[in-house]
Amino acid sequence: MNGLKKLINHPEQVVEEMIEGILLAHPGRFERIEKTTVLTRKSTVQLNKVGLVSGGGSGHEPAHVGYVGEGMLDAAVFGEVFTSPTPDQILEAIKAVDYGKGVLLIIKNYTGDVMNFEMAQELAEAEGIQVEKVIVADDVAVEDSTFTIGRRGIAGTVLVHRIAGAMAETGATLQEVKEAAEKVINNVRSMGMAISACTVPAAGKPSFQLADDEMEIGIGIHGEPGINRTKIQSSKEVASILVNKILADFNYENSEVAVLINGLGATPEMELYILNKEVQRILTEKNVAIYKTWVGEYMTSLEMSGVSVTLLKLDNQMKELFAQKVNTLTFQE
Amino acid sequence: MNGLKKLINHPEQVVEEMIEGILLAHPGRFERIEKTTVLTRKSTVQLNKVGLVSGGGSGHEPAHVGYVGEGMLDAAVFGEVFTSPTPDQILEAIKAVDYGKGVLLIIKNYTGDVMNFEMAQELAEAEGIQVEKVIVADDVAVEDSTFTIGRRGIAGTVLVHRIAGAMAETGATLQEVKEAAEKVINNVRSMGMAISACTVPAAGKPSFQLADDEMEIGIGIHGEPGINRTKIQSSKEVASILVNKILADFNYENSEVAVLINGLGATPEMELYILNKEVQRILTEKNVAIYKTWVGEYMTSLEMSGVSVTLLKLDNQMKELFAQKVNTLTFQE
Numbered sequence: 266m267n268g269l270k271k272l273i274n275h276p277e278q279v280v281e282e283m284i285e286g287i288l289l290a291h292p293g294r295f296e297r298i299e300k301t302t303v304l305t306r307k308s309t310v311q312l313n314k315v316g317l318v319s320g321g322g323s324g325h326e327p328a329h330v331g332y333v334g335e336g337m338l339d340a341a342v343f344g345e346v347f348t349s350p351t352p353d354q355i356l357e358a359i360k361a362v363d364y365g366k367g368v369l370l371i372i373k374n375y376t377g378d379v380m381n382f383e384m385a386q387e388l389a390e391a392e393g394i395q396v397e398k399v400i401v402a403d404d405v406a407v408e409d410s411t412f413t414i415g416r417r418g419i420a421g422t423v424l425v426h427r428i429a430g431a432m433a434e435t436g437a438t439l440q441e442v443k444e445a446a447e448k449v450i451n452n453v454r455s456m457g458m459a460i461s462a463c464t465v466p467a468a469g470k471p472s473f474q475l476a477d478d479e480m481e482i483g484i485g486i487h488g489e490p491g492i493n494r495t496k497i498q499s500s501k502e503v504a505s506i507l508v509n510k511i512l513a514d515f516n517y518e519n520s521e522v523a524v525l526i527n528g529l530g531a532t533p534e535m536e537l538y539i540l541n542k543e544v545q546r547i548l549t550e551k552n553v554a555i556y557k558t559w560v561g562e563y564m565t566s567l568e569m570s571g572v573s574v575t576l577l578k579l580d581n582q583m584k585e586l587f588a589q590k591v592n593t594l595t596f597q598e
Numbered sequence: 599m600n601g602l603k604k605l606i607n608h609p610e611q612v613v614e615e616m617i618e619g620i621l622l623a624h625p626g627r628f629e630r631i632e633k634t635t636v637l638t639r640k641s642t643v644q645l646n647k648v649g650l651v652s653g654g655g656s657g658h659e660p661a662h663v664g665y666v667g668e669g670m671l672d673a674a675v676f677g678e679v680f681t682s683p684t685p686d687q688i689l690e691a692i693k694a695v696d697y698g699k700g701v702l703l704i705i706k707n708y709t710g711d712v713m714n715f716e717m718a719q720e721l722a723e724a725e726g727i728q729v730e731k732v733i734v735a736d737d738v739a740v741e742d743s744t745f746t747i748g749r750r751g752i753a754g755t756v757l758v759h760r761i762a763g764a765m766a767e768t769g770a771t772l773q774e775v776k777e778a779a780e781k782v783i784n785n786v787r788s789m790g791m792a793i794s795a796c797t798v799p800a801a802g803k804p805s806f807q808l809a810d811d812e813m814e815i816g817i818g819i820h821g822e823p824g825i826n827r828t829k830i831q832s833s834k835e836v837a838s839i840l841v842n843k844i845l846a847d848f849n850y851e852n853s854e855v856a857v858l859i860n861g862l863g864a865t866p867e868m869e870l871y872i873l874n875k876e877v878q879r880i881l882t883e884k885n886v887a888i889y890k891t892w893v894g895e896y897m898t899s900l901e902m903s904g905v906s907v908t909l910l911k912l913d914n915q916m917k918e919l920f921a922q923k924v925n926t927l928t929f930q931e
Contacts, residue, residue: 270793271808272869272905274832274876282833286871289878290859290891326867460603477603488811500615513792526623531864533900534659535612536605537928538619543607547623558623562895570901572605597930 269469270525276466280323287330288393291594295333301349302343303358306333315442316362319371319426320355321378322347324465325486327595328564332423336591337430337574338513346465346567347487348453349377355385367395367439371425371446373418374402379465380579384577399446401425403575405514406483417485420527420564421453421575426444427596431586445586452578454511458503458527459464459484459571472537482506486529487552487568500536504543511550519578521556522548523587525575530565534570537561544574557587563595602802609799609817612708613656613676614897620663626925628666629694635683636691639666643833648714648775649673649695652704653688655680655709657798658752658819659898660702661897665756668923670763671704674735679798679900680820682710688718694726700772702727704779704873721885730772734758736788736908738847739816739824753860754786754908755899760929764919778919780787785911787844791824791836792862792904798923810819815839819862833869837876850909855881855888856920858908863898865905869895873906877907896928 275281280302284364287304288297295304303320320342327525327587329341336415339362344350359368368389372382379400403421410417425446432445459460473487475481480498484493498506512518526541528534537560545555556579577583592597606612610847613635620637621630628637634654642840652662653675662674672695675885677683692701705715710849712733718836719729736754742807762779770778793813805821808814813831832841844850859874861867870893878888897906910916924931 269831270903272793272833272836272865273872274834279872282872282875283868284871286875286893289888290871290874290893324866324868326871332765396729426772460605474804497603500605501607503605530866531901532605532656533863533898534895535616535657535900538617538623538659539606539612539615540619541623542615542619542743545619555622560619560623565866567868568864568903570864 269464269466270422271466273466278343279466283323284343297527298357298361300353301357303340303361304330304333305340305356305361313366314364314436315366316364316368317366317371317430317433317441318342318358318362320344321373321434322349324425324567325564327562328423331595332417332426332593334590334593336434336442337426337593337596347468349375349381352381352384352388355382356388359385359389359396363394367397369395369429369439369442369446370398371422371429372398372400373422374400374415374418375412376414395439397443399425399443399450400449404485405454405456405511410485412487412490417484419455419457420525420573421455422561424453424523424575424577425449427591428583428586429588434589445483449577454515455573455575456507456510457484457571457573458482458507459496459569461570462488463530463567463569471484481577486538487566488566488569501543504547505538508544508547511574511576517553517578519552521554521579523577523579524555524558525563526560527575528562528566529569530562530569531568531570540572556584602797602799604799606799612799613678616656617676629692630676631694634687636673636687636694637663637666638673638694645697646699647769648699648772649697649701649764650704650763651675651691651695653677653683654706655682657900658897660895661756664927664928669767669922670759670926670929679800682708682714685714685717685721688715691723692718692722692729696727700708700730700777702762702772702779703715703731704755704762705731705733706732706755707748708745708750709747716897728772730776731756732776733785734783736786737818738787738789738844743818744822745820752787752788752790752819753858753906754897757786757856757858757908758775758782758916760924761916761919762920765924782910786908787848788906788908789840789843790817790862790904791815791840792902792905793830794903795821796863798904802852817904818899821899821902833872834876835900837873837880841877841880844907844909846919850886850911854887854912856912857891858896859893860906860908861895861899862902862904863895864901864903868909870905873905889917892910
């Protein structure tokens with residue numbers, strides 16, 4: 266009995282027990298680096314590519330473990346819930362996936378993550394490993410937030426994993442993989458909203474409160490405050506608010522885009538697809554051509570109810586990279 | 599503004615709008631039969647196999663649309679939320695996927711579904727189509743329920759889709775595909791529990807109420823009452839209750855099983871994996887060998903928070919069929 270309305274054993278052990286449950290469910294897919302919270306891609310062949318490392322606080326599953334595998338990441342580092350992993354854990358991941366061509370770190374822009382990944386980078390470089398980093402800051406909602414200087418990194422990060430991962434698989438150099446990741450970062454924008462909050466197990470109470478008729482626009486993936494709180498609105502209105510804010514920030518008109526409709530944890534697939542319909546209607550009206558769409562849970566906030574919309578402007582290189590094989594828990598294409 | 603804490607437009611239009619959103623997200627994957635709620639598998643080649651039809655009330659997504667495609671279903675019929683599709687819609691599905699080798703209906707055991715699928719079967723047979731049916735009743739929680747005479751059909755249905763679908767893909771006869779489905783039905787058992795309810799959009803209020811410290815064991819996927827309501831317990835205790843009830847009903851000892859840990863809609867992946875760890879520990883202690891595991895959302899109840907555990911005793915034929923190619927939204931292996 267844990268005193269929380271959650272299916273867990275002990276609030277302090279959720280990350281360790283989740284990792285054990287993942288390894289039991291998917292034997293042969295991951296290696297765990299002993300005494301760490303790092304899971305790496307298990308490969309039957311000797312890899313000769315740039316290694317890709319991402320991670321961050323837990324509670325955003327399937328991020329990041331769902332993206333470890335052929336065509337995406339080489340390692341995911343699990344922090345405590347909504348808490349950055351420590352530099353020593355990240356260093357272990359870097360060392361494990363340095364196949365001789367260097368390692369790229371893909372970091373969501375949160376102060377703790379950036380600090381710890383950069384510290385790990387310095388430690389790895391001191392050991393002679395070539396390391397580069399990119400920082401994803403796709404959330405157009407707010408310029409600074411509770412946990413961030415500058416924009417937050419949210420669901421757009423998954424598309425960075427995908428493109429950088431496909432690029433690395435081609436045998437590209439560290440610099441080329443970094444450039445591919447940066448191109449995604451420069452062309453991707455996201456924005457989210459929530460109708461209910463989530464509870465961090467160790468905190469024991471919801472991170473914020475919304476009344477029965479309220480929603481919060483521009484919320485972050487840790488429940489950080491957004492732009493404004495309003496009465497709950499229709500899917501049509503929510504789509505309009507999110508897409509228009511994104512389009513005001515970046516010009517997607519007359520271009521081809523990838524669309525990611527991301528559920529934050531408790532939103533039924535039914536509602537995600539209804540929102541997708543509204544988002545695509547607006548984009549079509551604005552002369553934005555939709556090349557590819559994903560609808561599902563990609564970057565969650567425990568049991569938060571809400572969604573984010575992500576748009577990525579594509580070019581031919583990105584379209585080719587999206588067509589490459591990927592084999593992870595969350596993506597198989 | 600719909601007056602509900604949901605991301606929808608109109609409570610009466612959720613199914614239609616969801617179908618439109620699905621078609622927009624996945625062009626090329628499905629055909630919609632005009633003026634119906636039937637989505638069929640789009641194939642670039644002329645199919646020469648038994649056609650498989652399933653469906654039921656909406657609100658269980660990804661069931662059943664997520665299972666339409668190579669190696670699984672040929673058509674999914676969407677009813678209104680938690681309401682059986684009508685016989686005329688099911689008949690359209692049967693006619694669309696009769697490739698000349700007959701059609702198998704896979705029905706979850708709910709009174710409305712059984713009645714309407716059987717009526718559609720009669721109508722199709724009157725038109726000269728060979729139709730067989732199987733009824734899935736995997737839920738060991740209760741012998742009869744609000745909506746069912748006999749046991750309810752829940753997440754185990756997905757494994758029937760998978761095995762019958764793989765069998766059909768080999769070119770097997772209608773009788774052989776039906777026998778493969780029945781073997782799964784005879785060897786699969788499930789049981790679920792919930793810590794919070796869901797709200798059918800058109801009903802406007804939760805289907806039941808659980809206090810902040812309560813959970814309900816043996817709940818159905820429409821919020822039908824279960825066996826008993828208790829104080830919330832640990833993942834370890836929940837796993838023990840669910841698995842022991844299943845093992846008391848069917849002897850899985852000294853056999854190889856497939857395990858499906860299914861989230862009912864709002865339960866974080868973290869909690870599903872923690873439960874998986876506990877389930878696998880108990881199975882190992884009881885000499886049940888785990889051949890394959892799935893953890894995720896396969897048969898949901900809108901935004902209900904809870905889980906179900908499904909066990910299927912395998913034989914060599916089933917293991918071979920599980921190894922065959924599958925390409926649907928939810929399964930790609």
